[in-house]
Amino acid sequence: MKTLLQPFHLSRTAKKSIQKHLPRLKTEHIHPYRIPVSCPDISEKEERYVRLAMESKWISGKGPYVEKFEQLFASQVSHTKYAIAVNSGTSALHLSLLACNIGPGDEVIIPTFTMIATANAVRYTGATPVCVDADLATWNMDVTKIEARITKRTKAIAPVHIYGLPVDMHPIQKLAKKYGLWVIEDAAEAHGAEYRGHRVGGLGDVAAFSFFANKIITTGEGGMITTNNKKIAHVVRTLRGHAFTRDYHFWHQYVGYSYEMTNLAAGVGLGQTERFRTFVAKRKKHAMLYTKLLHGIPGITTPPQLRGYVSANWMYGVLVDSTKYGVNRNDLRMILAKKGIETRPFFVPIHMQPPYQLASVGSYPVSEKLCCDGLYLPSGSTLTDDEITYVATIIRKTQK
Numbered sequence: 001m002k003t004l005l006q007p008f009h010l011s012r013t014a015k016k017s018i019q020k021h022l023p024r025l026k027t028e029h030i031h032p033y034r035i036p037v038s039c040p041d042i043s044e045k046e047e048r049y050v051r052l053a054m055e056s057k058w059i060s061g062k063g064p065y066v067e068k069f070e071q072l073f074a075s076q077v078s079h080t081k082y083a084i085a086v087n088s089g090t091s092a093l094h095l096s097l098l099a100c101n102i103g104p105g106d107e108v109i110i111p112t113f114t115m116i117a118t119a120n121a122v123r124y125t126g127a128t129p130v131c132v133d134a135d136l137a138t139w140n141m142d143v144t145k146i147e148a149r150i151t152k153r154t155k156a157i158a159p160v161h162i163y164g165l166p167v168d169m170h171p172i173q174k175l176a177k178k179y180g181l182w183v184i185e186d187a188a189e190a191h192g193a194e195y196r197g198h199r200v201g202g203l204g205d206v207a208a209f210s211f212f213a214n215k216i217i218t219t220g221e222g223g224m225i226t227t228n229n230k231k232i233a234h235v236v237r238t239l240r241g242h243a244f245t246r247d248y249h250f251w252h253q254y255v256g257y258s259y260e261m262t263n264l265a266a267g268v269g270l271g272q273t274e275r276f277r278t279f280v281a282k283r284k285k286h287a288m289l290y291t292k293l294l295h296g297i298p299g300i301t302t303p304p305q306l307r308g309y310v311s312a313n314w315m316y317g318v319l320v321d322s323t324k325y326g327v328n329r330n331d332l333r334m335i336l337a338k339k340g341i342e343t344r345p346f347f348v349p350i351h352m353q354p355p356y357q358l359a360s361v362g363s364y365p366v367s368e369k370l371c372c373d374g375l376y377l378p379s380g381s382t383l384t385d386d387e388i389t390y391v392a393t394i395i396r397k398t399q400k
């Protein structure tokens, strides 16, 4: 067993293949970008709450904003009974998994096309992440490929609503019922998204949100767990703060964690949640404008739009088919960077990550295609229509 501080190495052939597909974009000299890929939307409201929290001297995990933020989040955003704030989206995932009693020897099914934290949180519990390929039509996990990966050790399915678009949850709910599995939503990118009239965060047994600076609402670093399960809520509340008991000071029945959200961060979160509706509306407007302006460019695929689904429009991604567009994804990124436009490539799938490649079996062609062809454009509520038009115009002009 490796210790955590030993890096994982790639075989020489794997390294070559990664260098070929994922060359480093040497854009350091371009900073600062004229249009950053994402910028937090912070107002005086958040500044005021932070100031009030400072003045009250309640700056750690105890303090009125934590509870206020949780209550508003639960009622307004996820429509769940319980919301528990923590210090990151990854801690939210970790505690959600622990609350479902997932540990060594267990398997958790995740999409391979996701951000690394989904897999890492599974690994923290001692369980093994089992990957499923993506669906090219949605960029989300291919729900038809889940059942084949279920074994006697499978304890949970953890769908991720990629870039803000909900996963098709009905088939997952059905499988969970058939095999007695937990459903843990990674809703880090999908704050406010809806699936067949229901908000994400309440579609499984428990869900995790992230409030990293580029997420739909931010607290700097932070996360939230939502659930309708009273027992899960209780376990999560206990574990996030060292598992202190009410009965006796400094006596602990569980190995707890130091995962609490500070009252300062919760002040920011409360302000953000009060402004949440405008964020959603702006993101929707921006996505519609991008889609309109990019429509019909050969070789450019805009984000999937599905009936019955409301995306949270976290990041506006496109796929570049170089045979039709005439320029590949990496060159397009460089051209945009030279014009002062910051972009990001799509996620590198989990099965290609050094700490996980050995554990994974099977083939994941769709995720690898997304990884090679996808990039996301400047996104977020602070963008202007002029900026979006500028980006789209360059993409159109670059086509050969």
Ligand SMILES: *Cc1c(COP(=O)(O)O)cnc(C)c1O
Binding pocket: 088, 089, 090, 091, 114, 115, 117, 118, 160, 186, 188, 189, 209, 210, 211, 212, 221, 222, 223
């Ligand atoms: C951002 C993100 C996380 C991790 O959130 P942190 O708050 O950065 O820990 C987890 N899963 C997904 C899918 C994410 O996008």
